[in-house]
Amino acid sequence: MAVMERDTGHSVDHRDHTHTHRDINGGWLRPAVFGAMDGLVSNLGLVAGVAGSDASNKVIVISGLAGLVAGAFSMAAGEYTSVASQRELVQAELEVERRELRRHPEDELKELAAVYESRGVEPDLAMEVARQLHEDPEQALETHAREELGVDPGDLPSPATAAVSSFLSFSVGAVLPVLPYLLGATSLWYAVVLALAGLFACGAMVARVTARKWWFSGLRQLALGAAAAAVTYGLGAVFGVALG
Missing domain, CATH: 1.10.287 (Helix Hairpins)
Structure with a gap:
């Protein structure tokens, strides 16, 4: 609804403004993209190399399918290990932060207030915001994790999601160079x-x-x-x- 401001005479639109963002931390997009690209490029290269050696169509198909299976499992295992290691590192750091909040709450309170002050918040207001956030231990941990580690404890990537995404996308990409031969080309x-x-x-x-x-x-x-x-x-x- 548009409202006329009396002091300026200008019309200001006060309609609700909302917007959404895509999920960029779900742990599936990067492995899916890399898996599909890697499957296409690596198996195309493999099929082209075998075909360049003047091998029979049977050998080309077997090589391509072997490359698909081996590559898909390799990508899935690599993604699972990578994401799991990253997740475990973050969880270890969260445990450090949780311990510090329990042992030195006042120091952590001042530390959080200092972060807000460095962003232009007035000192008294920064301390009050930090104090209110510290009333809930989990809220305090989440806030410190975001401010100090740059992570959201409740939105860590899933190793299983990354592995499955990588496996499926690699398989889809890798089957394309072999598909024409499977159809009789x-x-x-x-x-x-x-x-x-x-x-x-x-x-x-x-x-x-x-x-x-x-x-x-x-x-x-x-x-x-x-x-x-x-x-x-x-x-x-x-x-x-x-x-x-």
Whole structure:
């Protein structure tokens, strides 16, 4: 509803203003993105390298499927270990902070007040805000964790979520270079075109949650995949001749 301000005569819009943010700490986006990209690029490179050595379609398919399975499990295990280690480190630091709040509450109170003062809050008000937050031990811990560690204790990434996201996305990406051969194709070009189209689509989709232009992100991923395929195909051709 628009309200007329009497002192200025200007109309001020007081309609409710709300907005939402995407979840950026859920632990699934990064492994999903990296998993899909890695699956596409690595398996395209593998298929191109094997095809460059003049191997049979059967060998290409077996190699591609083996690369899919091995890569998916490797990505999942790596993501699980990485996120679990990070989570355990944060939890250890939270325990340190919880112990300090219990043993030295006054020092921690002054520390939090000093943080607010450094941001321009008046000293008396900063101390009062810190005091009120310290009335609830869990609220105090959460506030100190955010201010000192930059983390939200209630929103830590899940190792299982990261592992599953990575496994599934890698598998989807890695199957694209093999799919044409599974459907009866006999030329590498079908696999290259499909995989590069997938890379462009992934890059364009990633741009929806970043500040990049969709076409720039898509072309960047396409170029990286094409470079990987070209290099591995060349190496496959060289070693195929040398070992033939």
